[in-house]
Amino acid sequence: MDAQRYSQLVKQTKIGKQLPDAVYLHKDTIFSLPSELQSFIPAVANAVKLGPEQWNIIKLFKRDFRLSLLHYPNFYDDPYPALSQSLNVDLTRLNHKITSYSGTDNPPILHRKETMIDPNHPEFETFKMITQEGENAGLYENSRLIGFKSSWMHLIKQHGYELVDGRLFRASAVSNNIEATGIDRHRTAIVRHELSAPMKTLVKHGYLEGEHSIFDYGCGRGDDLRELEAHGLDAIGWDPNFCPDTEKLNSDIVNLGFVLNVIEDQHERLDALLGAWELSDRLLVVSVMLANESYISQFKPYKDGVITSRNTFQKYYAQSEIKSYLERSLQEGVITVAPGIFYIFKDKLAEQTYLQRKYKRSHRWEQLTNSQTLDSKDKARLVIAQKQELFNSFWNVCLELGRIPANDEFSESQQVRDLVGSHKKAFSLLKESYDISEFKKAEKSRQEDLLLYFAMELFEKRKPYTQQSEALKRDIKALFTDYKAAINLATELLFAIADTNLISNQCKKAHNSLSASLLNPGHSLILHKQFIDELPLLLRTYVGAGLQMYGELDEELDLIKIHIISGKLTLCSYDDFEKSVPFLVERIKIKMAEQDIDFFDYVDERRRPPLLNKHLYLSNDDKNKNKQENFDKRLARILEITPEKEALIQRIELETSLDKANKKIRGFTLVKK
Structure with a gap:
């Protein structure tokens, strides 16, 4: 050869x-x-x-x-x-x-x-x-480190695993007499230096970016928790041996990581699964050790599992076996994420989002056009491509104004006109390349801002069209045709705030779209003042009408309550809204129908009501949202209130309940006195 x-x-x-x-x-x-x-x-x-x-x-x-x-x-x-x-x-x-x-x-x-x-x-x-275990543990991420025995064993240890009977374990048991002394499950938790395999899947799928609270059911020594907390995530854990005093709290995501394997009693195993499921508000992650019959057969049988060479109990599963067990026990659909790792969604909308993202196809497009002689429009497009920065600036001004700018409203107007002829022609060409839906949003937003302005102007002596600024005249012409049409729409808008059915529907709509709010159906919508601009136009007008009597919102004001039926607007100011439990300092009730304002001061600190469940008024991107929500749920249990509703109590009730529970508030935690 x-x-x-x-x-x-x-x-x-x-x-x-x-x-x-x-x-x-x-x-x-x-x-x-x-x-x-x-x-x-x-x-x-x-x-x-x-x-x-x-x-x-x-x-x-x-x-x-x-x-x-x-x-x-x-x-x-x-x-x-x-x-x-x-x-x-x-x-x-x-x-x-x-x-x-x-x-x-x-x-x-x-x-x-x-x-x-x-x-x-x-x-x-x-x-x-x-091999899959090694992949899940992240051992193959750098192939240069895996070729020799000592570096491989160091890598295993560095990632927080041990080899037991040839398999990678997060935990290894060393009990000497399983029959006589029982299983020391607390000996199973070893120190790891990075996230476990199931936690890595949560990273991969975007669930550890800060908007979800996490509970680690059977957290061992808390290695995952330390890593999550180091990244500022809201994570707590419970373990019967290492963290037995941690309160089991509902969380968005509950991780039951390699727990079912080490529980030898079948009833206790099921109880752990059901307990973890009960605590999960959105998603339960379950992970187990897998093995086939040929591997299992080399060990001594014990109950429905085996005794390993380290004298520890292990219940190994086949992939189909554990999936069937989860489906049968929880009566829910189970999604396989990786070998031995499963997602069970309690929030079915979140499940659909996950599946849609998982199965969304990426397209590879073929080039279907042929080279041909450029016409004048093609030449203009080529010019735009060559002068990208200039036309990006022009498009941004279009978005800012919600219309095509006049020549004097764009500083580089002459250059645009020299290149393509006019602003109108430039806009027409850019519509084909830029996101026209963004412009439509900008146009609508500008229309609404102007209608709100004209509606508030009706409270004052209205200026005639001739006295309006040139920029406003251009807005009126581009967005409303004429001044009379704009004023008629603004008048209708102002009268509409007296329609309680309309206000009720808009409050429901706002609650579903706002970054954060609390809806008391048929009574009120409560939000932080920073979200006023996110309100639908009708509710912005409602708030604006109320503030016509009060004036501008002070920096000290925090929450706004829109009353649905009574035509009132309440403004609330707290001693320090950044605290886990702020106390009410001043409440201002604006009665629009009566054209009157009531002021309620809480000068005496002992009389100040606490703001409970503050997380309801924080957006998901608020840096304190997760820890505030976690704190609120803990406090709600002590006060025996619902953490997702408005809770009105006196300061003395709060202090009495805390005393009874032998707790005090320290930042965003409840500690023993």
């Missing part, structure tokens, strides 16, 4: 671990090679006097006329077998070299063994599972 033929045959080889410059395969798979290679490889081994027991892995080089015969004595027994001897044969120079690793403490090791054997081999699934 010559080099050319050898190269052709290696390229035809589809089985084995395919690397850029070589193919690795076990000699048990040699029958899958082209027939010429099947006979050639043993012939080479015989030629260099290498007995069949001295090699079991073949390395076929793709670019050189070379091959290596490698010996991994524990290939089938060791998950990451060490190389004992390597024989490299240079078939061009007809020489060979033997390298022994039997005396070294740091030999090369083998990974991804399933790629080197036939897929029908009985060990294929076990090998594949071992």
Whole structure:
């Protein structure tokens, strides 16, 4: 066989671990090679006097006329077998070299063994599972660190895992007598230095970006929690041995990570699953250790699991078995995220969002146009492409005004006109390249701002059209046709705030769209003053009409309450709104129908009512939202109130309840007195 033929045959080889410059395969798979290679490889081994027991892995080089015969004595027994001897044969120079690793403490090791054997081999699934565990643990992210035994073991430890019976564990038990003393599950929690595999899936899918609260059910020593908290995330955990005093609180996401494996009592196992599910408001993440029958059979059976070599109980699952168990126990659909990792959504809208994002296709478009002579419009587009910065600035002014700017409203107007002829023509061309929906939003926003302005002007002596500014005249012409039409619309808008049904519907609409608010159906909508501009136009007019009597909003004012039926507007000021529990300092009730204002001062600090459930008024991007919500839920349990509703109590009631619970408020935590 010559080099050319050898190269052709290696390229035809589809089985084995395919690397850029070589193919690795076990000699048990040699029958899958082209027939010429099947006979050639043993012939080479015989030629260099290498007995069949001295090699079991073949390395076929793709670019050189070379091959290596490698010996991994524990290939089938060791998950990451060490190389004992390597024989490299240079078939061009007809020489060979033997390298022994039997005396070294740091030999090369083998990974991804399933790629080197036939897929029908009985060990294929076990090998594949071992590789997947390493993937989930993040061990293969830097391939340069995995090739030798000591660096591989260091990497495993660095990632917070241990090898037990050839499998990667977050935890390892060392109880000496399982039958006599029971299982010391608290010995299972080892120190990790990065997020666990299920937590990494949450990172991947965007669930750890700050908007979700997290509860780690069975958190061990809290390694995940420390990592999450270091990133400013709202995360708490409970563990029967390490964190038994932590209160089990409902959270958006609950993680039940590798807990079901270590509970030997089936009833207790189910209780843990149901308990975690009850605590999850949006998503439960369940992860378990997987293994097949051939792997499990090597251990001593115990109840429905096995006793490992470390004398610890493990209930290994098959993928289909654990999924069926979860579906049967929770009566919910279960989504497989990775081997041994599952999502169960309680929030079905969130589930649909996840699935839509998961199955959304990315398109690769073909070029369907042909080159042709450019017409004048094409030439103008080319000019726009060449002067991108100029036309970006022009488009931004269009968005700011909600209309095409006049010549004196864009500083580089002359350059635009020299290039394409006029502002109108430039706008027409840009509509084809820019997002016209953004312009439509800007146009509508400007119309609403002007209608609100004209409606508020009706409270004063209205200026005639001739006394309006030139910019406002342009707005009126572009957005309303004429001044009379604008004033008629503003008048209708002002009268509409007396329609309680309309106000009620708009409050519901606002509650669904605002960054944060609290709706008391049929009574009121409460929001922080920073969200006024997000209100629908009718409610902005309602608030504006009330403020016509009061004046501008002071910096000290915090919350605004829109009364749906009574035609009132309440303004509330707190001593320090940034605190976990602010206290009311002043309440101002504006009675529009009666054209009157009532002021209520709380000078005496002992009489100041607390603002409870403050998280309802914070947007999701507020830096304190998560810890405020977590705090509010804890406090709600002590006060026996609902954390998702307005709660009106006196300061003395708050203090009495805290005393009774032997708690005091420290920042955003409740601590023992």
